Amino acid sequence: MPDINALKLEAKRILREGIVDVVVGFKPGDSPLHPQPAFFRNEDEVEELIHNGLCKNNLANYLTRLPKQEKVGILVRGCENRSVNSLIVESQKERDDLYLIGIPCEGIIDWRRIVEQAGEHISMVEDNESEVTVHAPTGVNSYNRFDLLHESCQRCLHRNPVSADTLIGDPVANGSLELATQKVKNFESQDIEARYAFFQKEAERCIRCYACREACPSCYCTECFVDHNTPRWTESGATPAGMQGWHIVRAFHQSGRCTSCGACERACPMDIKMTYLTEKLNHDMREKYNFECGMDAETKPPFQTVTLDDKNRFFVGGGK
């Protein structure tokens, strides 16, 4: 857990010294389960700053929403740092306009799992190293922290910020590649009927609210392909074809750009699983092009770079 006082001191310092115009962080929300993203523009406001395992948004999302000329200080965990790097690669923000306060991350707690186990109306959540104590009307209970983590955090590969200006807290152990790719491999090992049945079951619950798009730092297009109507790229209605199309193409637009933060899945009001789609694309990028999104601020994703090196994978007549 990061030392909250050290975070506040650092945030105050960069605001006071004029290094940044605004610090993006979290403040308490309506419920202890939902801290909300906040923008701190002066030192007094920073007193409200919090950071704990329930902060579920990917803050890099706000870099493209803030005015371009502003210098931004931002609290970054491993995934957020990589999202920031990927935005810099895509020329959405200059690195010089950013100040990254790095926080080694021990995983984001999935509030849905707390509600599942402890019920509604939770008054307080104490987040310790290995266990989480939940104060609910039904009583005070402790749970194993790892079991409450969001799925993408359980299999997280890069927990430490990779290019932060300052690091608050000690680095934590990174995850294993085996665990990170296990989900995709398990899904791939199922037969084609089972895979389609799962996809269909998940996609048909979609209500087309686009919360996944709004929560994603990589989804910053002024006009999304589903909103474009002359010509219409795809079905935009809540029909089976439309919902499947949205799920396929939303995920596919993340190929080589997704940092597996899982913000899309946490934002979904229908609790639709969708990280299994982007994980597959990340897995392929790793296998085919040895590319890991956001590890530095220079390397372009595979679809933006083409080389004759992979010409041997062409074949005449469909490879027969």
Added chain:
Amino acid sequence: MTAKAKIALFQCRWCLFSPADQEWVDTQLPENIHLTKTPCTGKINPLYLLNAIQGGADGIMISGCLPEQCHFKTGNLAARRQLEEFNDFLHYIGYEKERVHFLWLDLQDRGIIQKELAAFEAELEAMGSTQHLATRVMRAEGGENA
């Protein structure tokens, strides 16, 4: 399958070097093959494929040039990366991989596209139609799509 398999053919306008082949594709394509001519395979957005599938195509053929023979130098390389990945991705969520067929043609190739189309059609007819991935159903046919 009683009716003939419906094929969406995406063709790069430079890939058929022989005028006779291009003439055949332009004028004598069988009715079950829907031709979309593009300036380069690099122009083919993965959404075109998805639209063809959702529009009821049983299979998709993409015909383009070999590397180093692209009219625009690297269009086919970019297309190959994206479309191959898109096909793998569709396979991952349960669409048969064999329904998307890539045909990369050499400048010297003559009369290959006719044979390939016939073979692909036979293959699709053997596979039958697929229920995987929802297709658009228009209101006139009792569906929800306008």
